[in-house]
């Protein structure tokens with residue numbers, strides 16, 4: 001078996017794409033998040049991706065990432081560990097020394113042409129470390145916890161240039177910008193802001209490339225399923241599956257001992273992840 005078939009993220013996505021379900025990309029910030037995703041995946045017999053931002057590399061460092069990778073890889077179902085939105089070139093360099101399965105190279109700071117050259121170089125170097133690469137063409141609106149607000153305008157992905165970009169860069173997964181917003185959505189929600197025809201055109205131009213959906217806070221189950229008919233294989237989940245956990249911690253942090261707070265918190269977090277696995281159709285697929 002040769003790269004990229006040797007790569008865990010690639011294997012998880014290839015099977016999902018072939019069998020018509022999607023994988024949740026669950027963004028976590030703490031150990032409870034890691035435990036919640038693993039518990040949910042094992043209970044549902046579902047594959048999953050655990051995702052962190054460069055914030056985790058800087059704030060918690062290599063020992064914590066090693067913990068995530070070891071916990072994920074020793075689960076009884078396939079779980080890969082992904083670094084999301086690596087915006088700064090220095091963070092990409094650092095990430096290539098960490099044991100991630102895949103990295104999203106976010107070229108928001110670059111022009112389309114610069115982005116293409118930049119990403120191509122990283123794809124080559126990451127391949128030597130058995131790491132696959134997700135990239136975006138264009139730029140999505142909005143921000144997420146742990147990411148800098150660059151204050152830059154949205155640039156939509158053109159269906160006319162995606163095939164060339166894939167060929168030029170050799171990326172494995174593409175995050176398109178088609179009106180999706182890093183939450184929360186403005187009034188009208190995804191139903192109003194998504195350019196569905198644009199997404200359909202992108203998928204048609206590169207039918208073999210798994211697409212990644214960013215901007216899912218909030219998103220109805222119907223919109224998740226609609227996106228899956230247009231090539232979305234990974235669906236990022238950040239705030240949405242964590243809200244009940246955050247509320248529980250807020251309401252109980254001065255009432256419960258820390259052990260109980262963490263045990264019950266992980267359980268509440270896990271139930272939300274399990275619900276989403278049901279929506280994405282990944283239950284029972286591991």
Ligand SMILES: [Zn+2]
Nearest residue numbers: 085182214215
């Ligand atoms: Zn994102």
